[in-house]
Amino acid sequence: MDAAIALALLNWVIVDADSTPLAARPAAGVKPNIYGFSLPELEEALEALGEPGYRARQVMRWLYGKRVRAFAAMSDLPASLRETLEVQYDMSLPQVARADVATDGVKKLLLELSDRELIESVIIPAKDRLTLCVSSQVGCSMGCAFCSTARMGLRRNLHAAEMVGEVLAALGELDHPQEVFTNYVFMGMGEPLANYARLRRALAVMTAEWGMGISPRRITVSTVGMAPVMERLLAETGVNLAVSLIAPTDAQRDQLAPINRRFPLAALMESCRRLALKRRQRVTFEYVMLKDVNDSEEDARKLVKLLGSVRAKVNLIFFNRFEGVGFEPSTRQTVERFQAMLHKGNLTATIRESRGRDIAAACGQLRVEGQRGRTDVGLRVAAR
Numbered sequence: 093m094d095a096a097i098a099l100a101l102l103n104w105v106i107v108d109a110d111s112t113p114l115a116a117r118p119a120a121g122v123k124p125n126i127y128g129f130s131l132p133e134l135e136e137a138l139e140a141l142g143e144p145g146y147r148a149r150q151v152m153r154w155l156y157g158k159r160v161r162a163f164a165a166m167s168d169l170p171a172s173l174r175e176t177l178e179v180q181y182d183m184s185l186p187q188v189a190r191a192d193v194a195t196d197g198v199k200k201l202l203l204e205l206s207d208r209e210l211i212e213s214v215i216i217p218a219k220d221r222l223t224l225c226v227s228s229q230v231g232c233s234m235g236c237a238f239c240s241t242a243r244m245g246l247r248r249n250l251h252a253a254e255m256v257g258e259v260l261a262a263l264g265e266l267d268h269p270q271e272v273f274t275n276y277v278f279m280g281m282g283e284p285l286a287n288y289a290r291l292r293r294a295l296a297v298m299t300a301e302w303g304m305g306i307s308p309r310r311i312t313v314s315t316v317g318m319a320p321v322m323e324r325l326l327a328e329t330g331v332n333l334a335v336s337l338i339a340p341t342d343a344q345r346d347q348l349a350p351i352n353r354r355f356p357l358a359a360l361m362e363s364c365r366r367l368a369l370k371r372r373q374r375v376t377f378e379y380v381m382l383k384d385v386n387d388s389e390e391d392a393r394k395l396v397k398l399l400g401s402v403r404a405k406v407n408l409i410f411f412n413r414f415e416g417v418g419f420e421p422s423t424r425q426t427v428e429r430f431q432a433m434l435h436k437g438n439l440t441a442t443i444r445e446s447r448g449r450d451i452a453a454a455c456g457q458l459r460v461e462g463q464r465g466r467t468d469v470g471l472r473v474a475a476r
């Protein structure tokens with residue numbers, strides 16, 4: 093994306109971060125989706141319909157405890173209330189339009205939303221964890237030069253109910269009904285903090301005892317650097333934060349991530365120092381390694397200096413090529429040498445192996461334009 097356009101869009105999305113309408117407020121004539129409601133809101137809505145407020149907790153138990161997919165299945169509610177709910181509320185989830193499984197077990201879901209827009213979610217199994225990578229927007233306006241999603245531009249923000257629905261749809265793809273994810277990362281399509289009001293609402297449903305009951309410690313939200321919103325996120329939700337840093341100087345970062353012109357590194361680091369971190373909590377800095385762009389020994393030294401005053405750990409990520417991109421991944425030897433220099437500078441740094449690359453499910457590869465009906469040779473494809 094042209095940098096000037098990206099910057100103009102940034103101005104818009106940053107305003108939108110504070111003014112996005114809430115998910116429970118649908119367009120005229122459209123039924124509100126029940127997955128966007130908090131317990132107090134549903135209590136209030138049911139009372140307005142002449143029902144006792146305690147019914148709301150029963151409904152939530154069916155939605156998130158038993159995970160039924162129809163109001164008719166809520167067998168301890170009076171039949172009249174089930175009918176009222178059916179008339180008043182939408183209960184649909186994003187539909188799994190396609191599921192691709194990579195040779196390393198990573199599963200990419202193509203999800204279709206009610207307006208036929210498409211997003212991707214990725215299930216990443218590992219020895220001791222099962223992670224879901226969640227999307228927060230259809231496309232993205234941030235224009236990062238190393239990311240395939242950026243090529244789509246921003247089509248729209250996801251509603252809170254759609255993010256919650258994305259998680260429920262992915263849970264439905266696991267082998268056993270009792271199986272759950274150990275970790276949730278908002279690192280799919282989109283910049284989550286550019287859709288903050290709806291993200292916060294989705295996180296509330298995910299972490300509430302009346303909702304999914306997921307510990308905030310198991311959730312990580314990744315941003316490319318929306319500094320002021322980062323502080324609100326940590327203060328208001330208690331989840332973990334990852335910052336996609338990409339480069340240790342403004343000159344490099346301006347080229348790779350246009351948001352840096354709005355929030356340069358000094359402002360970003362200042363926000364990181366002010367974050368309401370819990371004891372032993374650290375900020376994860378994601379660093380995509382680009383050959384001859386940000387992978388020199390000098391870059392490593394600058395990174396050590398930059399992060400010296402922040403409670404930080406660094407994830408070094410292999411760049412995943414996609415069509416039409418002008419970058420190359422750093423060699424393994426370079427990445428390991430870079431890591432060793434960070435260690436020497438007393439920074440915790442891990443190398444993140446690329447997963448799901450053969451189905452374009454790896455970091456920075458999510459993009460859904462024209463994917464309906466596409467068939468990848470050599471993949472196990474379960475089309476629905």
Ligand code: SF4
Nearest residue numbers: 232234236239242282
């Ligand atoms: S890296 Fe993240 S913020 Fe940047 S364009 Fe891609 S999805 Fe958007």
